[in-house]
Amino acid sequence: MRNIIHFFSLKIPRKIISVLLFLLYFAVVIRFVLEYSYPPQSYFLIVLFSFSNLPSALIFISKKSNPYLLSELRATEKALQATYRHWDSLLSLLPQAVFSYANNATGNILFVNDFGVKLFGYRDLDDFKKMGYLDIFDKSQKARIMSERANLIEKKNTMISEYVGLKKDGTKFPVALYSTPIIDDDHKVSGVLGILIDLSEIKRFKETIDQLHSLDQAKDDFLNIAAHELKTPLTSILVVSEILKTKSKTLGDQEIGKEIDLLFGEAERLKKIVDQILTATRFENKHNVIKNETFDLLALIKDHISSLKSLAEPRKSQINFAITERKEAWVSADPDKILEVLNNFVDNAVKYGTPDQTIIIKTILSATEVKVEVTDQGIGIAPDKIGRMFSKFSQLENSLARTQEGIGLGLYICRLIVESYKGRVGVNSAVGKGSTFYFSLPLVKK
Amino acid sequence: MKILVIDNDTSIGITIKAALGLNASYEVMVCLGAKEGLEEMKKNKYNLVLLDFMMPGISGVDLCKTMASDEKLKYIPVILISALPISSEVFQQSNDNFNRISVVKGLLEKPFSVAELLGKVESVLNTTK
Numbered sequence: 001m002r003n004i005i006h007f008f009s010l011k012i013p014r015k016i017i018s019v020l021l022f023l024l025y026f027a028v029v030i031r032f033v034l035e036y037s038y039p040p041q042s043y044f045l046i047v048l049f050s051f052s053n054l055p056s057a058l059i060f061i062s063k064k065s066n067p068y069l070l071s072e073l074r075a076t077e078k079a080l081q082a083t084y085r086h087w088d089s090l091l092s093l094l095p096q097a098v099f100s101y102a103n104n105a106t107g108n109i110l111f112v113n114d115f116g117v118k119l120f121g122y123r124d125l126d127d128f129k130k131m132g133y134l135d136i137f138d139k140s141q142k143a144r145i146m147s148e149r150a151n152l153i154e155k156k157n158t159m160i161s162e163y164v165g166l167k168k169d170g171t172k173f174p175v176a177l178y179s180t181p182i183i184d185d186d187h188k189v190s191g192v193l194g195i196l197i198d199l200s201e202i203k204r205f206k207e208t209i210d211q212l213h214s215l216d217q218a219k220d221d222f223l224n225i226a227a228h229e230l231k232t233p234l235t236s237i238l239v240v241s242e243i244l245k246t247k248s249k250t251l252g253d254q255e256i257g258k259e260i261d262l263l264f265g266e267a268e269r270l271k272k273i274v275d276q277i278l279t280a281t282r283f284e285n286k287h288n289v290i291k292n293e294t295f296d297l298l299a300l301i302k303d304h305i306s307s308l309k310s311l312a313e314p315r316k317s318q319i320n321f322a323i324t325e326r327k328e329a330w331v332s333a334d335p336d337k338i339l340e341v342l343n344n345f346v347d348n349a350v351k352y353g354t355p356d357q358t359i360i361i362k363t364i365l366s367a368t369e370v371k372v373e374v375t376d377q378g379i380g381i382a383p384d385k386i387g388r389m390f391s392k393f394s395q396l397e398n399s400l401a402r403t404q405e406g407i408g409l410g411l412y413i414c415r416l417i418v419e420s421y422k423g424r425v426g427v428n429s430a431v432g433k434g435s436t437f438y439f440s441l442p443l444v445k446k
Numbered sequence: 447m448k449i450l451v452i453d454n455d456t457s458i459g460i461t462i463k464a465a466l467g468l469n470a471s472y473e474v475m476v477c478l479g480a481k482e483g484l485e486e487m488k489k490n491k492y493n494l495v496l497l498d499f500m501m502p503g504i505s506g507v508d509l510c511k512t513m514a515s516d517e518k519l520k521y522i523p524v525i526l527i528s529a530l531p532i533s534s535e536v537f538q539q540s541n542d543n544f545n546r547i548s549v550v551k552g553l554l555e556k557p558f559s560v561a562e563l564l565g566k567v568e569s570v571l572n573t574t575k
Contacts, residue, residue: 228529228530229529231529231556231557232455232457232458232529232556233457234556234557235458235461235529235556235557235558236457236458236460236461238557238558238559239461239462239464239465239557239558239559239560239563240461240464242465242559242560243464243465243468243560246468246560271557274557278531282531
């Protein structure tokens, strides 16, 4: 409620109105008593009337003598104070500068929280209050700040701007300023409330992240270029060793034949690594045209039982198949790539499993997807390693403790392939009991 | 059958010559640049050209274009060789669809095996007989 009332051009404090009303009331009654009665009765009547009305007049004017009202007022005041303290402590706790400034030319600072005082390097609140709004920003931006403030006050809405803050000691730092006008009862803008966020830390983080990104990109580029550059000399080594292999057979020299086999084998291994690096970068950058064919995954696996079994032969492992019978599982993917994933899982199961183990390839059909599991009886995977199994270069993490060849791109490529067909990959494992690697693909209509 | 190999990399020339040498009916000549290759093609008649995709100066693709617009050379089939993914459609699209130049009859990605090389050469020679 406003305390001042406009009466024509007069500004009258609200409290006076009740006093005036009572005076008018007394005047009318006294006038009436004097008109229709004669002294001394009339004086007696006036005194009696005045005394009998005084208490109610006092209550009406001051409201102070009502104990009920008084206690209610006190309670309200207490609650208000508690709320104020609550917000005040919240404001001082806030790790952002909150302040307000007056809507005048200098933009005098009216209020600032503790964090704001500290952020700008001032001694205390009063020290800060000597400042104007324009003093806490870099002078070079004065024109922009002024025009944006004028705009804010005119449009009466919240605004976000990025400025350069200026500390008491002259240090400049990047800030983000959220400001909103404070509108008084006359719908006029009396000041502006601002929240100021120090961006220096965020900017530093962003720079670091950008740096890491460009390093990561540089690494990918390097790998890509290196892999391509390796391909040409690799072609010569592969082709020439293959020619030599044919020639050594005709010559019948077993010794040389063995050495050439070794040369050819190693060149093949190098080729595989180069291929893996390139496949990974191609899938990451989506250079590859993703081939989509609709096919029955169960039939595809059944057709490849013998080639999968041959993968297990070198270490005398057995493979048992548990393929869902008399059912079809139509998926949309590149069958060659999916077989590559399955081959990789089986290859790993053979490599990391115990010799003579039995590997189980199992398919599980649900309403929406088909899941293929490859379970080995191997050494298993420690819980802290499981999370990184499908990450890039997972083998490089502990390169001294590596037990098997490869650079740890195999499973990463599997994940890229399966995920590019909207499927999932995963592993369940217990140390000493073996692991189950699986992938799933969403089912599609035939 | 006369085959011309054009590649700025000396060892690839030697390698391809050695591999094609396994088939006695192939007579192989190696050139180390597009310019010399073009001169050689004009001088002697060839049945097939194996061409490096990326060469300094005149690239393999440029040479293919020259051949396609030359009355005498436009009937010589070309197999493009590269370490780049030249068989990938995306790669072809981003390189002006070089695979659609009339003389380009085959693509071979490095590294290739002897069998792949011989197979590709044989199939291109058969289809363009």
